[in-house]
Amino acid sequence: MSVSFQLEDRRMGSPFMDSAGLQLYAKRVYIHSCRKPNLQVTKRSLKLNMATVGNSTNIFWHDCPVGRHERQKLLDQKGCVVWITGLSGSGKSTLACSLSRELHAKGKLSYVLDGDNLRHGLNKDLGFKVEDRTENIRRVGEVAKLFADAGLICIASLISPYRKDRDACRAMLPASSFIEVYMNMPLELCEERDAKGLYKLARAGKIKGFTGIDDPYEPPLNCEIELSQQDGVCPPPGTMAGRVVTYLEEKGFLEYK
Ligand SMILES: Nc1ncnc2c1ncn2[C@@H]1O[C@H](COP(=O)(O)OS(=O)(=O)O)[C@@H](OP(=O)(O)O)[C@H]1O
Numbered sequence: 001m002s003v004s005f006q007l008e009d010r011r012m013g014s015p016f017m018d019s020a021g022l023q024l025y026a027k028r029v030y031i032h033s034c035r036k037p038n039l040q041v042t043k044r045s046l047k048l049n050m051a052t053v054g055n056s057t058n059i060f061w062h063d064c065p066v067g068r069h070e071r072q073k074l075l076d077q078k079g080c081v082v083w084i085t086g087l088s089g090s091g092k093s094t095l096a097c098s099l100s101r102e103l104h105a106k107g108k109l110s111y112v113l114d115g116d117n118l119r120h121g122l123n124k125d126l127g128f129k130v131e132d133r134t135e136n137i138r139r140v141g142e143v144a145k146l147f148a149d150a151g152l153i154c155i156a157s158l159i160s161p162y163r164k165d166r167d168a169c170r171a172m173l174p175a176s177s178f179i180e181v182y183m184n185m186p187l188e189l190c191e192e193r194d195a196k197g198l199y200k201l202a203r204a205g206k207i208k209g210f211t212g213i214d215d216p217y218e219p220p221l222n223c224e225i226e227l228s229q230q231d232g233v234c235p236p237p238g239t240m241a242g243r244v245v246t247y248l249e250e251k252g253f254l255e256y257k
Pocket residue numbers: 087088089092093114115116119128132133134136137157158159160161196198207208209210211215
């Protein structure tokens with residue numbers, strides 16, 4: 001059903017029409033009249049909150065009448081971020097894809113944000129210096145936050161070598177909806193795999209500042225899930241994805257209640 005409301009922006013003194021439901025932009029907006037006589041609409045006003053954030057001045061927060069809970073209800077799940085961290089070659093991308101597949105099979109909507117892939121677009125202006133990695137993680141944290149707010153299970157897989165950067169992403173999200181998964185695989189295993197030949201180049205000094213070789217990796221101190229070898233053998237991706245799915249089920253993320 002399409003409903004038309006006549007809205008008046010009293011602050012600007014300029015009346016305007018909106019035909020796609022109640023699009024109340026965050027100005028002082030009053031519902032002025034309603035064409036459908038059988039619809040009761042109460043007079044509402046939104047507070048005007050002007051802010052300065054970073055380099056942006058005179059900016060306003062625009063709220064949308066469709067909220068996180070409505071989206072979650074629609075999807076029958078709760079939005080969250082599964083943040084997979086670990087060395088290059090530890091199996092982050094493999095786990096991310098396996099987890100996304102398992103969730104899909106259960107009818108749950110997820111989306112993978114992979115560090116390598118994002119560096120082809122959103123983050124193509126960034127390198128691997130400390131400040132670039134920090135900005136990389138910050139941006140992905142912000143994007144992941146939006147996906148979680150959209151109601152999705154957002155799976156971020158990045159080396160994210162610095163604890164403070166991961167903790168900053170955790171702090172962006174509502175309590176308990178940041179699930180840190182540590183791929184605790186020994187450097188020797190990652191180097192032996194060397195799927196992209198990068199360790200070889202780093203050992204030969206052809207790549208400088210490679211994580212685990214001549215750049216640090218700070219393991220999590222309090223992660224939600226730690227995945228490691230069992231009796232010297234790395235569990236198959238499906239088994240590791242199963243552990244994450246079980247965690248999500250136990251914490252109630254795979255239903256809306
Ligand atoms: N110097 C250096 N150190 C580490 N990794 C490097 C480097 N240079 C290129 N690569 C490739 O970039 C991928 C890591 O990107 P990320 O965005 O996850 O890195 S970070 O979180 O900003 O540290 C990483 O992908 P994964 O192997 O999937 O981890 C590498 O393929």
